[in-house]
Amino acid sequence: MTRESSLQDVLEPTPDPRWLLTADGFDPLRENVLESRFTVSNGFLGVRAARAMSRGERWVRPPRTFVAGLFDISSPEQPIPGLMTGADWLKVRMKVFGAPLIPHPADILSYRATLDMRRGVLLTGGRVRKLGGPVRVRTLRLVSLSERALGFQLAAPFIVFGFALYAALGILARLMPQLQVFFVAMPVNILAGLLLLMLVIGTMMTVFLNFYRDQMGTFIGT
Numbered sequence: 001m002t003r004e005s006s007l008q009d010v011l012e013p014t015p016d017p018r019w020l021l022t023a024d025g026f027d028p029l030r031e032n033v034l035e036s037r038f039t040v041s042n043g044f045l046g047v048r049a050a051r052a053m054s055r056g057e058r059w060v061r062p063p064r065t066f067v068a069g070l071f072d073i074s075s076p077e078q079p080i081p082g083l084m085t086g087a088d089w090l091k092v093r094m095k096v097f098g099a100p101l102i103p104h105p106a107d108i109l110s111y112r113a114t115l116d117m118r119r120g121v122l123l124t125g126g127r128v129r130k131l132g133g134p135v136r137v138r139t140l141r142l143v144s145l146s147e148r149a150l151g152f153q154l155a156a157p158f159i160v161f162g163f164a165l166y167a168a169l170g171i172l173a174r175l176m177p178q179l180q181v182f183f184v185a186m187p188v189n190i191l192a193g194l195l196l197l198m199l200v201i202g203t204m205m206t207v208f209l210n211f212y213r214d215q216m217g218t219f220i221g222t
Contacts, residue, residue: 011123011138019118026051026111038115040122042143044068045086045151049113049122052090053102053137063090067152070159076182086151090141102128102135109134120145150211157200158193165189 013020023034038049050063065086072084094101111126122141127134144150152159165188173181 011125011140013114013116013123014118016118019116021115021117023113024111026108034113038113038122040115040120040141040143042145045143047090047141047143049115049141050090051111052092052124052139052141053108053126053128063088065089065151067155086155102130102137144211150208154204154208157196161192161196162189165192 021038023038035048035050040047040049044067046066046068048064048066065088066083067086070084071081073079073081107129109127109129112124114123116123120142123139124141125136125138127136165185169181169185172179
C-alpha cells in the first residue's frame with residue numbers, strides 16, 4: 001500500500017453507516033446544536049465541531065476547546081465559574097506562492113461533516129469557490145486517547161502561572177482594599193504571560209512536534 005492510498009483511506013469514514021452521524025450543508029441557526037453533537041473528546045479534552053474551513057462572514061460562534069475541571073470566571077460582574085475556553089488551534093492559513101489558497105471570506109459551495117463513532121474522528125469535506133475553479137478541502141479531527149493529557153502538559157506553565165497570579169492578587173486585595181485589583185491584573189497578566197511564552201515556546205513546540213510525528217507515522221505507515 002502506497003503512502004498516498006494510506007492517506008486516502010484515513011479520510012474515508014467507516015463503511016458501516018450505523019457508526020456514522022452525518023450533516024450536510026451549513027445552517028447558522030443549527031450551528032450551535034451541530035457543534036455540540038459532533039464534538040470529539042477523550043474524557044479530558046473536548047473540541048467542539050466548529051467548521052475548520054473558511055468560516056468567513058457567516059461564522060456564528062467561535063471555535064471552542066475545553067479541558068475537564070478547568071474553570072474560570074468570565075467577568076467580575078457575573079462571578080459564576082464556567083468552563084475555560086482553550087486556544088483556537090483550528091485556525092490555519094494556507095498559501096501558495098505567497099497568495100491565500102482559499103480567499104477570506106469564501107463562498108462554500110458544499111459542506112459535509114461526518115462523525116465516525118467507531119474510529120472516534122470527525123471528518124469534514126467541502127468545496128470552496130475560488131477564481132480558476134473550486135477548491136476541495138477535506139479535514140480529519142481527533143482527540144488522542146494515548147496522550148490524553150498532552151494539551152494539559154503544554155498549558156501547564158500558564159495554568160500554574162494563572163493560579164499563582166490570581167492567588168497573589170487575592171491576597172493583595174485583602175491587604176489593600178482600596179486598590180483596584182482588576183485594573184492591575186489585566187496588564188500584569190498579559191505582560192507576564194508573554195514573557196512566560198517566550199521562555200517555554202521552544203519546549204512546547206518540541207513536545208508537540210514529537211507527538212505529531214509519532215501519530216502521523218501511525219496513520220501513514222512510516
